[in-house]
Structures are given as C-alpha cells and as structure tokens.
Amino acid sequence: MSSKKLDDQEMQEIKSACVELAAKFAERGISPYAIAACLAQTSFMIYKSMLNEEEYNTMIDYVSESRHRVQSLDEIKEQSKMSLN
Secondary structure, rough: OOOOOOOHHHHHHHHHHHHHHHHHHHHHHHHHHHHHHHHHHHHHHHHHHHHHHHHHHHHHHHHHHHHHHHHHHHHHHHHHHHHHO
C-alpha cells in the first residue's frame, strides 16, 4: 500500500469526512461510544498494517501520552465559529 504526503487542507478534508460519517451514524441513533470504538479500532488496524511492531508500539505510546491534547467536538465547533467571525 503506497501513501503520499498530505498537506494541511487534505488532512482537514479527511478529518471532516470522518466527522460527517460519525455524525450520520449518531443521527441514526448509533451510540457515540460504538462509533468512536469503531473509528479507533479501524485506525489501529491501519497503523498495525503499515508499521512494524516497534513502530506500532511507539505510536500507541505517543497516542496515550498525548491524550491531554485531544479536543472535544464542541471545542472544535467553537473554534470553527470563531475563525469564521
């Protein structure tokens, strides 16, 4: 599987598409916890497929160590509103 380096706009487009997909499932009454669990599991599956064991473990450690930097959806929405004004 090949990959190209993405710019900030492309990364934002991917992120927005993932958020939209999650919102669609939530609108159908799917538990936000189930949606988040599936997204996380899919992410880890992709990482595990692309990285060797040491790289994967390092990435998992980094994710855990950076948990305090994760923003809530409400925080992201608020920032988007502020940037439009």
